Amino acid sequence: MKRRAFLKAGGALVVGVALGEWRLPARAQSIPNADRFLGKPLAPDQVDSFLAIHADDTVTMFTGKVDLGTGGRIALRQMVAEELEIPIERLTMIEGDTALTPDQARTAGSYGIARGGMQLRQAAATARQALLGLAAQQLNRPAADLEIVDGVVRVKGGGASVRYGELIGDRTLGLKLDPKAPLKDPQRFRFIGKSLPRPDVAAKITGRHRYVNDVKLPQMLHARVIHPPVVGATLRSVDESSIASVPDTRVVRIESLLAVVSEREWDAVRAARIVKSEWTGGTPLPDHATLYDTMKSSQVVRQQDVAKKGDLSALSAPGMRTLNGTYRWPVQTHGTMAPSCAVADVGADRATIWSSTQGPHQYQAIFARILGMPRDRVRVIYMDGAGTYGQAGAEDAACEAILLSRALKRPVRVQWMRGDEHAWDPKGPPQLLELRAAVDGQGAVTAWETRAWLPVATANLPGVPLMAPDAAKIEQPQGRSTGLIHQNVDPPYGFANVHAGVSWIADAPLRTSAIRAPGKIANTFAVESFTDEIAALAGADPLEFRLRHLKNPRGVEVLRTVATRMSWQPRPAGRTIDRAAAVMTGRGLAYVHYKHDETIVAMGMEVEVTRATGAIRVTRVVCAQDCGLVINPDNVKSQVEGNIIQTLSRALHEDVTFDRQKVTSVDWATYPILKFPETPALDVELIQRLGEPPLGAGEAASAPVPAALSNAVFDATGVRLREVPFRPDRVKAALGGS
Amino acid sequence: MNVQLRVNGTPRTVQADDPDTPLLYVLRNDLDLTGTHFGCGLAQCGACTVHVDGRAVRSCSTPIRAMQGKSVITIEGLGSPENPDPLQAAFIAEQAAQCGYCTAGIVMTARALLNQNPNPTEAQVRDALTGNLCRCGSHARVLKAVMRAAGARS
Numbered sequence: 001m002k003r004r005a006f007l008k009a010g011g012a013l014v015v016g017v018a019l020g021e022w023r024l025p026a027r028a029q030s031i032p033n034a035d036r037f038l039g040k041p042l043a044p045d046q047v048d049s050f051l052a053i054h055a056d057d058t059v060t061m062f063t064g065k066v067d068l069g070t071g072g073r074i075a076l077r078q079m080v081a082e083e084l085e086i087p088i089e090r091l092t093m094i095e096g097d098t099a100l101t102p103d104q105a106r107t108a109g110s111y112g113i114a115r116g117g118m119q120l121r122q123a124a125a126t127a128r129q130a131l132l133g134l135a136a137q138q139l140n141r142p143a144a145d146l147e148i149v150d151g152v153v154r155v156k157g158g159g160a161s162v163r164y165g166e167l168i169g170d171r172t173l174g175l176k177l178d179p180k181a182p183l184k185d186p187q188r189f190r191f192i193g194k195s196l197p198r199p200d201v202a203a204k205i206t207g208r209h210r211y212v213n214d215v216k217l218p219q220m221l222h223a224r225v226i227h228p229p230v231v232g233a234t235l236r237s238v239d240e241s242s243i244a245s246v247p248d249t250r251v252v253r254i255e256s257l258l259a260v261v262s263e264r265e266w267d268a269v270r271a272a273r274i275v276k277s278e279w280t281g282g283t284p285l286p287d288h289a290t291l292y293d294t295m296k297s298s299q300v301v302r303q304q305d306v307a308k309k310g311d312l313s314a315l316s317a318p319g320m321r322t323l324n325g326t327y328r329w330p331v332q333t334h335g336t337m338a339p340s341c342a343v344a345d346v347g348a349d350r351a352t353i354w355s356s357t358q359g360p361h362q363y364q365a366i367f368a369r370i371l372g373m374p375r376d377r378v379r380v381i382y383m384d385g386a387g388t389y390g391q392a393g394a395e396d397a398a399c400e401a402i403l404l405s406r407a408l409k410r411p412v413r414v415q416w417m418r419g420d421e422h423a424w425d426p427k428g429p430p431q432l433l434e435l436r437a438a439v440d441g442q443g444a445v446t447a448w449e450t451r452a453w454l455p456v457a458t459a460n461l462p463g464v465p466l467m468a469p470d471a472a473k474i475e476q477p478q479g480r481s482t483g484l485i486h487q488n489v490d491p492p493y494g495f496a497n498v499h500a501g502v503s504w505i506a507d508a509p510l511r512t513s514a515i516r517a518p519g520k521i522a523n524t525f526a527v528e529s530f531t532d533e534i535a536a537l538a539g540a541d542p543l544e545f546r547l548r549h550l551k552n553p554r555g556v557e558v559l560r561t562v563a564t565r566m567s568w569q570p571r572p573a574g575r576t577i578d579r580a581a582a583v584m585t586g587r588g589l590a591y592v593h594y595k596h597d598e599t600i601v602a603m604g605m606e607v608e609v610t611r612a613t614g615a616i617r618v619t620r621v622v623c624a625q626d627c628g629l630v631i632n633p634d635n636v637k638s639q640v641e642g643n644i645i646q647t648l649s650r651a652l653h654e655d656v657t658f659d660r661q662k663v664t665s666v667d668w669a670t671y672p673i674l675k676f677p678e679t680p681a682l683d684v685e686l687i688q689r690l691g692e693p694p695l696g697a698g699e700a701a702s703a704p705v706p707a708a709l710s711n712a713v714f715d716a717t718g719v720r721l722r723e724v725p726f727r728p729d730r731v732k733a734a735l736g737g738s
Numbered sequence: 739m740n741v742q743l744r745v746n747g748t749p750r751t752v753q754a755d756d757p758d759t760p761l762l763y764v765l766r767n768d769l770d771l772t773g774t775h776f777g778c779g780l781a782q783c784g785a786c787t788v789h790v791d792g793r794a795v796r797s798c799s800t801p802i803r804a805m806q807g808k809s810v811i812t813i814e815g816l817g818s819p820e821n822p823d824p825l826q827a828a829f830i831a832e833q834a835a836q837c838g839y840c841t842a843g844i845v846m847t848a849r850a851l852l853n854q855n856p857n858p859t860e861a862q863v864r865d866a867l868t869g870n871l872c873r874c875g876s877h878a879r880v881l882k883a884v885m886r887a888a889g890a891r892s
């Protein structure tokens with residue numbers, strides 16, 4: 001019986017495959033001793049790619065999704081432990097290592113749990129079914145007579161039992177992942193829905209957590225890359241003698257990829273400061289002061305209707321009151337706290353790269369092409385960096401390390417300096433939106449038009465084009481990457497006549513990439529601020545107006561939840577502004593149905609505006625979020641809080657500045673972000689939906705932040721802020737004109 | 739030059755070719771204390787904060803030549819996952835970190851504040867942390883954690 005069970009289970013040992021060439025020093029592994037799994041299955045349609053059940057009843061889970069400080073390290077464990085029916089502490093998780101984990105697509109779009117987690121959950125559910133079947137054979141009882149408790153299958157009501165480790169320990173199941181394997185009844189959840197602490201927090205708080213910046217290899221060289229003085233410049237010459245005073249340090253040049261490398265890190269830093277190089281040419285940038293005019297007059301590559309119903313004749317019909325507003329969102333940087341860092345070890349026929357990339361499998365393919373190696377000879381190992389919220393410079397630094405390591409035949413660590421990150425990470429693109437609406441005598445919206453001017457993304461681009469291949473004259477697919485920035489340009493309300501379209505423009509200043517909630521923050525800023533403007537024109541209270549037009553009951557619930565927590569007082573006629581008050585207070589609302597069909601968020605904000613300075617102080621933010629099934633409520637709250645604070649920073653402070661040649665906001669003084677004294681009180685409520693699938697929690701709550709803020713400022717001051725950032729000088733100027 | 743200093747209570751001698759080498763690089767690369775993080779190198783973000791003779795300083799902008807005879811405490815010197823300092827325990831209880839890269843510096847700044855003022859107001863904590871940046875938006879939890887630790891001591 002036992003023998004047959006093994007054969008049915010596939011019979012192959014998980015370990016022991018001859019791939020010793022990959023084996024790494026323990027401290028260079030994402031999890032010590034992870035390399036014992038080399039050679040395991042990786043195909044995403046196989047259960048064994050996700051799970052290995054060991055003879056001692058512990059389980060290792062493998063995921064291509066990575067934890068960016070976002071809590072997947074606990075939430076994914078909760079999903080697997082739940083379906084596998086094992087104590088959660090028996091789980092070890094290996095993430096983002098292309099030699100060990102299945103490709104579950106880049107960790108992006110708020111899909112870590114909703115898609116990646118669900119794959120793991122289905123893999124665990126498939127495995128549980130199979131284990132139950134194996135146990136039925138072994139115990140010679142029908143599966144219906146058995147139950148599973150803590151990884152032990154036993155006859156209901158007592159009697160014989162068998163452990164998972166005995167059934168399958170360290171052998172593969174050889175099973176296809178069943179995407180329809182029945183999932184556990186939510187009424188029996190033990191782990192899902194619980195606020196279990198994250199396994200990495202204690203190490204982070206005590207300084208023991210290893211980041212990519214901390215990877216050290218024998219023989220590793222430290223590099224600093226000298227990026228061009230202006231965008232698009234070509235290296236003409238470098239004076240190697242200029243760094244002669246720095247010991248054990250040399251210049252490396254590959255076409256226009258220029259670096260100094262040293263045995264010791266500080267020597268590389270000081271060599272980078274003094275190395276003399278001459279550059280020529282450059283790509284002119286548009287005028288920052290007239291950026292939005294430039295966008296509007298840019299060549300339109302394509303028009304896209306995002307929503308089109310009814311007609312807009314009411315905009316010119318007699319008896320209608322019409323309204324228009326132009327909303328502007330600037331170029332912003334990811335502003336990661338850790339300048340990008342990577343370590344690469346490139347040999348003759350294989351390469352290993354340690355990177356904080358959110359897409360290890362995606363960039364495995366890209367790096368393999370750049371190196372001219374088969375994909376399976378390139379191993380990308382995810383290690384934590386600081387949060388980047390989209391693609392910052394991690395992949396650029398990794399590619400620089402790769403090319404330098406190949407040239408030097410030694411492992412190379414590239415660490416960007418602060419100015420490198422602020423100047424050269426790919427930026428969040430600017431957005432320009434014009435909105436028009438008509439309102440009839442009864443206050444009904446008879447027409448809505450959104451027109452957005454957005455930089456066009458290149459179709460089927462494998463990744464953001466990197467700086468190093470261009471500098472080194474290695475061909476790569478060219479184009480622009482932005483993320484899906486057209487979503488949420490239309491209102492979520494049941495207006496009869498809505499046209500919402502995008503004019504995709506060819507140009508944008510600087511290289512771009514996805515930045516948290518790509519496009520949706522600016523679009524929701526425009527749509528929800530404009531909704532507030534319409535409500536004011538229609539003489540309606542902003543809450544009542546939204547509730548009147550919202551069909552989705554889950555949307556109504558989050559709005560009502562926020563209103564209750566704010567003790568919302570209806571003000572159909574707006575507030576009488578006290579022109580003499582030194583500090584004006586107000587409150588505003590905003591709502592989003594993220595990407596039209598995912599997470600639903602309502603947000604209320606309370607602000608104080610100082611008339612003399614134009615300074616906005618956000619005193620309180622109230623948020624209700626419905627993201628379906630909540631796996632770990634405290635962690636989702638943490639994500640919501642982060643979304644709120646980070647987006648307040650973007651709305652209040654952030655604007656990448658540039659002259660006609662280069663970025664000029666190159667540190668935290670020239671690109672200020674929100675500081676501790678500005679922290680508002682936060683009040684977050686989650687709507688738990690045990691019977692629904694989980695939706696994303698990493699982005700949605702950022703979308704309503706700027707609109708809730710601008711609507712609160714309007715309530716306080718009677719002034720509409722339509723251009724981000726809401727810096728005091730801009731607010732003061734707007735107040736002066738009120 | 740050779741510099742004698744104490745790091746987390748242990749006497750150490752470090753050798754620096756360049757006396758201007760920032761303490762940060764000595765801690766991270768020579769002493770393998772990687773909990774102190776490089777964030778900007780400009781004393782703008784606080785990720786590299788350590789204590790020198792009890793004061794919170796930016797190790798990225800503190801030359802090793804100024805460390806002769808000094809006592810340096812890093813995040814590793816406060817406590818461990820198994821035996822955290824009470825402030826670290828409060829951060830863990832509040833789950834007051836996301837990516838955690840800035841957190842060690844925040845803990846060191848807050849620890850220095852609590853050493854001088856065991857019962858600060860929240861406004862004092864906010865002010866003390868002005869020079870520590872966080873991108874993930876852990877601010878509200880950090881403030882709760884520091885106040886929790888302050889309350890526990892009083």
